[in-house]
Amino acid sequence: MHIVRRRDHDRYGQTFKELRIAKGVSLSNAAKNVVSKSFLSRFERDQSNIVFDKLYRLLLNINFSVEEFVYINNQRNNRYQPFHYEDTKDYVDQQIIENSNKLGKYYYQRWINNQIEYDYVNFLKEKSIMEKHHIAKVSQKEKQFLYNYLFAKET
Incomplete structure (x- = not known):
């Protein structure tokens, strides 16, 4: 089980929240069958870490790929390195x-x-x-x- 931990300059939860809202997906629908609504809310406020499997399934719920998510998160944090899909x-x-x-x-x-x-x-x-x-x-x-x-x- 790989835990996605945020570094001080990463805001994975905030990035997820922005993407979820841009797609018009409610907090309940985004969390559905993956995590509780309250956990997702804490994650979106960068108050909780998340395991990769759950982040992946949350991204599926809002119709975003891992590649898109990492790319957008890197852009938001002014890191312009390519995503290493092989990982x-x-x-x-x-x-x-x-x-x-x-x-x-x-x-x-x-x-x-x-x-x-x-x-x-x-x-x-x-x-x-x-x-x-x-x-x-x-x-x-x-x-x-x-x-x-x-x-x-x-x-």
Whole structure:
């Protein structure tokens, strides 16, 4: 378990709060299934440290990646070094795979049940993420469907 500790010049909680508010996500929804609302409030006021796993899941709740969060936090603190993705790659990749697998199954089932193309597009999006990790293969027929769908929406 890796604890994200703030240094005197880091304000991870404040950065998180700004991003949460910018996304229009309530404190309750951001904390949902990860931490208590009161803990998240303390974290946002930089009064509590947080383990990386929980920070990662909180970022998922507000639809931000670890890379985006670290980059923005570095910008806020006038540190302009690149984020070293390799430091968290194994953990983040595993989380991406698990989330894409769950979402893919969810959207596929919705598509089977109601035949709404949007659900099939979302299923294929998750499948393409899995393909990047060499776990799934998007067929030529599926790629053609995506091309046709996206082309029709753009025009």
